[in-house]
Amino acid sequence: MSLFYILDKDRNVRSVSSEEYIKWQITNGESSANDKGRVGIDVIEKENGKEGCKVSTVFLNVAWISDRNGFPLLFETMVFGGEFDGEQQRYIGWEEAEKGHAEWVKKCGGIVGQKIEEEGIDDRFEILDL
Secondary structure, rough: OOEEEEEOOOEEEEEHEEEEEEEHHHHOHHHHOOOOOOOEEEEEEEEEOOOOOEEEEEEEOEEEOOOOOEHHHHHHHEEOOOOOOEEEEEOOOHHHHHHHHHHHHHHHOOOOOOOOOOOHHHHHHEEEOO
């Protein structure tokens, strides 16, 4: 199993050497911090006494962990704030990550795909940008 991965233009995961990975990073930047590697980001506002939260799903680039069958888990959803603060889930591919992201948004009481403004999100949740 390779350690480094990138996304091609169709969002397919490609295993690459460390040299290819470095070149890709120079050209594309940190994938989890830009739209190329961000599967989803949704903010669920406070409502009916329920604390709000942020759900973020990103491509990780590095195979830190694998599933039972040895497939690298390269996408991660994390929940910041609210009832599920600190929860996370990892996935093998983009489509699985999209589904997982939607499930977490719904579980947190939100609607997937609500357009959010990036500015001020971190101020409300006191976290660093992913």
